[in-house]
Each structure stands twice: as C-alpha cells, then as structure tokens.
Amino acid sequence: MLTIKDLSVSYGAIHAIHNVSMEVKDGEIVSLIGANGAGKTTILHTITGLKKANSGSILYDGTDLQKMDPSKIIQLKMAHVPEGRHIFPDMTVVENLEMGAFIIKNKDEIKQKEKEIFERFPRLKERRKQLAGTLSGGEQQMLAVGRALMSSPKMLLMDEPSMGLSPLLVKDIFNIIKEVHKQGITVLLVEQNANMALAISDRAYVLETGNITITGNARELLNDERVKKAYLGQ
Amino acid sequence: MNPLNIKMPKEKKVSYVINIFGVLAIFLLLVLVFESNFLGGRTTYIKGICTTACYTIIMVASLNLLTGFMGEFSLGHAGFMSVGAYSSAIVTNALIGSGIPNFFLFLIALIIGGFAAALTGIAVGIPALRLRGDYLAIVTVAFAEIIRVAFCNFEVTGNGKTMSGIARLSNFYWVFWVMVVCVTIMYMFVRSRFGRTVKAIREDYIAAAASGINVTFYKVLTFTISAFFAGVGGAIYAHYMTAMIPTNFNFMYSAEFLTQVIIGGSGSLTGSIIGATFLSALPEAMRQFSQYRMLAYSIVLVLVMIFRPGGIFGTYEFSLTRILKKLLAKIKQHKSDDKEKHS
Known part of the structure; x- marks a missing residue:
C-alpha cells in the first residue's frame, strides 16, 4: 500500500534521514520506533508532503506522493494525526470534526460520519459544544483521531499518540488504534513507547539517527536483545 | 458558493432584519441631524468626520480580517489603500467628461480601486504568505514603501507632487451605505465555511x-x-479628499490602522467599527492637540494591553439581536411579575 524507497531528507546541511526504505502492506499495523530525534516525525512529514525529500520515492497505491501538496494527500484516503495533538483549540469539538471532513462536500454524509465518531467516542459527544482547547489530554487525542476518521481514510498515519498521556490513557488510545484497525484501516504508527507499539503491531522498523537498523515481526522484536536493551529498558 | 444563496434559518433572517433596521435608524438619525441644520455652520465639518469614520471603518475591518481572523500581521495596509486610491482616481479622471452619472462613476471608482488593490494583494500574497509572523510583517512594510516610492515617481500619479483635481464623488450618504455593504460582506465571509477554514x-x-x-x-x-476592501477604502478616500500625495500613505498610516484593530479587539468586526469610529473622531474633537495623536494612541494602546489584552471587544461581537432578545425577556418577566402581584 505504502512503499518508501531510498528516502533521504535533510534540514539544511543536517541529514535527518539516510536511504530509508520501508513498506506498509494493506491491512497491517506497522510501527516505526526510535528515540527522540531519530527522524520518525521527519519521515511522516515527508510522506504527507509537509517536508520535501532530497532523494528517494514514496509510492502510495501507485501514486507518487512527493509531488503532492499536503492538502491533496487526504483525498487519496490517507489521514494524518499529527504529533502533539494538533487540534483547533478555539473551535468546538463539532467544529473540529467538521474541519476533518473538509474534503467532503455532502452535508448529510458529514452528519452521518459525525454520528459514527460520536458512537465510537461517547466522551466527545458529551462535550460536543465545548472548546477543544478545554478538553483533557486524552480527550484531545481522541478528538484528533476522530477528526482524522471523518474523511473515511483507508490508511491512518499516527504520530506519537501516547505523547504526554498518563499510562492509563495510553492504554485507551492503543485500544482505539486496535479497533480502528479492525475496521480495515491500515495504520502506520510512529512511537517512542516501543513496548505498547510492538504489542499491537504486525511488523516494526527501528530507526536510529536516520537509519533503519532493525526490522521484522513485531513479536520477534519484542524479544530481540538489542531492542530490549535500547528501547524496552530491560 | 455565494453566501447569499445559502438557505437561511429563520433565526438568522430575523437577526438580519433587526440589524438592517438598526443600521437604518442610525442612518436616519444622521440624516435628520445634517438636514435639519441643527449643527448650523458645523454641519459640513461633522459630515466630513463621519465620512472619514466610514472609510476608516472599512480599512480597519479589512485589516482585522488579516490580524484577527487569519492571525497574521500586516503593516502595509495603507499601501493597498494607495493602490485603490490612485487607480480609481486615474480612471475617474479619464471618464469624468463622458456623461456618466456621478453615482455610477463613484461605483466604477470603488470597483476599480478594489480590484486593483486585490490584484496587488495576489501578487504580494503568493510569495509573501509563505512567510509567517514577523517576517510577513516586514515584507508588508517593504511592499507599502515600494508602492509609495513608485507612486512618487510615476507621471500619472503626479510625479511625487500632489495629485489634485480628482472629482469629489464621495458624499456621506453614499459612503455610509458602501461601508455597510462592505462590513456586511466581511461579516458573512467570517461566518461562512471559508471564514471557519x-x-x-x-x-x-x-x-x-x-x-x-x-x-x-x-x-x-x-x-x-482584505486588500480589495482596502482598495475600496482608498477609492472613497481619493474622491473625498480630491487631492492626495503618496506620502499620505506612509508607515504611520498603516500603523494607525493596526492600532485601531488592536484597540477595538482583533477578531471582532464590531470592535473594529467602534475602534475606527472613535479613533478617527477623537483627533478631530481635540484638534488643538492633534499633533500628539500618535502619543495618545500609544498611551491608549499600552493601557488596553495592560487591562484588556484582547482589545476592548476581544473577539466578542456586539449583537443587536441579542440585546433585543434580552430586553424582550426582561419585559416579559416584568409583565408576569406584575400579573402575579395583581392576582
């Protein structure tokens, strides 16, 4: 579904990503784990077009994403949940969801989608008229996921959904990801919380200072000595 | 996507009707004051201040679209105003003898001014809007300066001397309604899907x-x-002043608009109306101190920043409908209280 080949990205003279190749197949949950500054977010931003690559290719369902404007990517049914809960704080929960359905012009369809999201996240329904900035961290993350689902994506890019959340909420969020996946949405998950990410993923890539060092089946990686030592604190 | 074609809910319709009546009442009041000669010899003078207030409202409200709703600073709004002013003046100068009634000539001037400024807006906006915050502010300052220097050197704009003899087409009654239409369109833009985006x-x-x-x-x-409405404001200015010099549209003038936006409340169009009205009437009311205007502005600005950081109105919109509703509710309350007393 998504194939990245020999991708290199730099910020000025600093090379952030060196020749990274990875692949996400239809129906998988793939996680990309790594420490702070390894370049995980850079890869996601390059996929969505927020950052331009130096070389390499990104193919999504046969379309080259490199020449695309970030706002066009969502029309290919790929939704991005940005890092750090990028919601619209001064807009209400409903307005946030409506912005997520920006590319849908049909009003009834938007209403229908909204209903689905509220069914999945009853907490958001309770707070539908509330300003998004006044929600708790976990609710904001739910809203960010809900907003991404408004466009009926086939693939979801999640950037550090566990960031700044309590362990209990992290569990909730990962359950949500699992549920979303069950409905047939492919997920590319970028995480620092390697333990949680590996537990729900099919496959994983480990990113270290811009290079992919380890890759394989998520269960195997959970028992991999190097991964254990570096990321799982065991 | 014409906002006029959207089916309006009943409540919205009622609110529009109420606001139209409100505007009409203000207009009739002003007509009464001016026509009854109640002010005697000062009528023309006061009328002039009101005209100034009208185009200042258009300028400040249009700048508020940028600062309040888009969250970007522009310090070159007077530049767009001058584009509108000069282009419309050139066109009316060419058309003046051709027998077109004044009213239509004025409309043509407004449209030309608006579109000329809007085109400049696109030309400046496409490269400049890749920048954000301070950098964009610097580019807009530079743009306004370039325009000013260019107009100082073009022959059609008077070669740096005063361009005079522009037909006096702006009269208060027309300008008032132009202002109402402009503010209404801006308000609809802010409230539309575009505005929310x-x-x-x-x-x-x-x-x-x-x-x-x-x-x-x-x-x-x-x-x-935003540039379009600044151009419309400029066209009114040109046909009201009938003479202008590029240095009128300097950095201080742009800064003045920005001050008014911030004092009125960035993000509130009604705040802009109040801010622009008071701050354009104030220097006239205190004529003898008029050279201290910028000083007074800065003091007011500092005070506003300390006591009301979001501006006088903040993002709050003054609503006639809401006030009427509250009043009606109170009256009803009163009546039922009376009934209870009697029974």
Missing part, C-alpha cells in the same frame, strides 16, 4: 493541512479580500 489555519496550520485544507490558497484568498 481560515480560523482553523490560524489555530494550527499543520492540522489544517492534514485535514485537506490548502493553506496557501486560503491565506492568499483572505489577503486578497
């Missing part, structure tokens, strides 16, 4: 882009609309 970009451009919003397009669109 622009607000989303202000709040988080990464999330906006991820939701499928073409950030650059909407930014340039807002910038262009």
Whole structure:
C-alpha cells in the first residue's frame, strides 16, 4: 500500500534521514520506533508532503506522493494525526470534526460520519459544544483521531499518540488504534513507547539517527536483545 | 458558493432584519441631524468626520480580517489603500467628461480601486504568505514603501507632487451605505465555511493541512479580500479628499490602522467599527492637540494591553439581536411579575 524507497531528507546541511526504505502492506499495523530525534516525525512529514525529500520515492497505491501538496494527500484516503495533538483549540469539538471532513462536500454524509465518531467516542459527544482547547489530554487525542476518521481514510498515519498521556490513557488510545484497525484501516504508527507499539503491531522498523537498523515481526522484536536493551529498558 | 444563496434559518433572517433596521435608524438619525441644520455652520465639518469614520471603518475591518481572523500581521495596509486610491482616481479622471452619472462613476471608482488593490494583494500574497509572523510583517512594510516610492515617481500619479483635481464623488450618504455593504460582506465571509477554514489555519496550520485544507490558497484568498476592501477604502478616500500625495500613505498610516484593530479587539468586526469610529473622531474633537495623536494612541494602546489584552471587544461581537432578545425577556418577566402581584 505504502512503499518508501531510498528516502533521504535533510534540514539544511543536517541529514535527518539516510536511504530509508520501508513498506506498509494493506491491512497491517506497522510501527516505526526510535528515540527522540531519530527522524520518525521527519519521515511522516515527508510522506504527507509537509517536508520535501532530497532523494528517494514514496509510492502510495501507485501514486507518487512527493509531488503532492499536503492538502491533496487526504483525498487519496490517507489521514494524518499529527504529533502533539494538533487540534483547533478555539473551535468546538463539532467544529473540529467538521474541519476533518473538509474534503467532503455532502452535508448529510458529514452528519452521518459525525454520528459514527460520536458512537465510537461517547466522551466527545458529551462535550460536543465545548472548546477543544478545554478538553483533557486524552480527550484531545481522541478528538484528533476522530477528526482524522471523518474523511473515511483507508490508511491512518499516527504520530506519537501516547505523547504526554498518563499510562492509563495510553492504554485507551492503543485500544482505539486496535479497533480502528479492525475496521480495515491500515495504520502506520510512529512511537517512542516501543513496548505498547510492538504489542499491537504486525511488523516494526527501528530507526536510529536516520537509519533503519532493525526490522521484522513485531513479536520477534519484542524479544530481540538489542531492542530490549535500547528501547524496552530491560 | 455565494453566501447569499445559502438557505437561511429563520433565526438568522430575523437577526438580519433587526440589524438592517438598526443600521437604518442610525442612518436616519444622521440624516435628520445634517438636514435639519441643527449643527448650523458645523454641519459640513461633522459630515466630513463621519465620512472619514466610514472609510476608516472599512480599512480597519479589512485589516482585522488579516490580524484577527487569519492571525497574521500586516503593516502595509495603507499601501493597498494607495493602490485603490490612485487607480480609481486615474480612471475617474479619464471618464469624468463622458456623461456618466456621478453615482455610477463613484461605483466604477470603488470597483476599480478594489480590484486593483486585490490584484496587488495576489501578487504580494503568493510569495509573501509563505512567510509567517514577523517576517510577513516586514515584507508588508517593504511592499507599502515600494508602492509609495513608485507612486512618487510615476507621471500619472503626479510625479511625487500632489495629485489634485480628482472629482469629489464621495458624499456621506453614499459612503455610509458602501461601508455597510462592505462590513456586511466581511461579516458573512467570517461566518461562512471559508471564514471557519481560515480560523482553523490560524489555530494550527499543520492540522489544517492534514485535514485537506490548502493553506496557501486560503491565506492568499483572505489577503486578497482584505486588500480589495482596502482598495475600496482608498477609492472613497481619493474622491473625498480630491487631492492626495503618496506620502499620505506612509508607515504611520498603516500603523494607525493596526492600532485601531488592536484597540477595538482583533477578531471582532464590531470592535473594529467602534475602534475606527472613535479613533478617527477623537483627533478631530481635540484638534488643538492633534499633533500628539500618535502619543495618545500609544498611551491608549499600552493601557488596553495592560487591562484588556484582547482589545476592548476581544473577539466578542456586539449583537443587536441579542440585546433585543434580552430586553424582550426582561419585559416579559416584568409583565408576569406584575400579573402575579395583581392576582
């Protein structure tokens, strides 16, 4: 579904990503784990077009994403949940969801989608008229996921959904990801919380200072000595 | 996507009718004051202040679209105003003898002024809106200076001397309604899907882009609309002053508009109306101190920043409908209280 080949990205003279190749197949949950500054977010931003690559290719369902404007990517049914809960704080929960359905012009369809999201996240329904900035961290993350689902994506890019959340909420969020996946949405998950990410993923890539060092089946990686030592604190 | 074609809910219709009556009442009051000669010899003078207030309202409200709703600073609004002023003046000078009634000539001037400024807005906006915050502010200052220097050197704009002899087409009654129409359109823009999209970009451009919003397009669109109304304001200015010099549209003038936006409340169009009205009437009312105007502005600005950081109105919109509703509710309450007393 998504194939990245020999991708290199730099910020000025600093090379952030060196020749990274990875692949996400239809129906998988793939996680990309790594420490702070390894370049995980850079890869996601390059996929969505927020950052331009130096070389390499990104193919999504046969379309080259490199020449695309970030706002066009969502029309290919790929939704991005940005890092750090990028919601619209001064807009209400409903307005946030409506912005997520920006590319849908049909009003009834938007209403229908909204209903689905509220069914999945009853907490958001309770707070539908509330300003998004006044929600708790976990609710904001739910809203960010809900907003991404408004466009009926086939693939979801999640950037550090566990960031700044309590362990209990992290569990909730990962359950949500699992549920979303069950409905047939492919997920590319970028995480620092390697333990949680590996537990729900099919496959994983480990990113270290811009290079992919380890890759394989998520269960195997959970028992991999190097991964254990570096990321799982065991 | 014409906002006029959207089916209006009943409540909205009622609110529109109430506001139209409100505006009409103000207009009739002003007509009464001016026509009854109640002010005697000062009528023309007061009328002039009101005209100034009207085009200042258009300028400040249009700048508020940028600062309040898009969240970007522009310090070159007077530049767009001068584009509108000069282009419309050139066109009316060419058309003046051709027998077109004054009213239509004035409309043509407004439209030409608006479109000329809007085109400049697109030209400046496409490269400049890749920048954000302070950098954009610097570019807009530079733009206004370039325009000013260019107009100082073009022959058609008077070669740096005063361009005079422009037909006096602006009269208060027309200008008042032009202002009402402009503010209404801006208000509808802010309340529309476009307006909400622009607000989303202000709040988080990464999330906006991820939701499928073409950030650059909407930014340039807002910038262009803002420039259009600045051009309309400039056209009114040119045909009211009948003479102008490029140095009128200097940095201080742009800064004045920005001050008024901030004092009125960035994000509130009604705040802009109040801010522009008071701050354009104030220096006239205190004529003898008029050279201290900028000093007074800065003091007011500091005070506002200390006591009301969001401006006098903040993002609050003054609503006639809401006040009427509250009044009606009170009257009803009163009546039922009376009934209870009697029974």
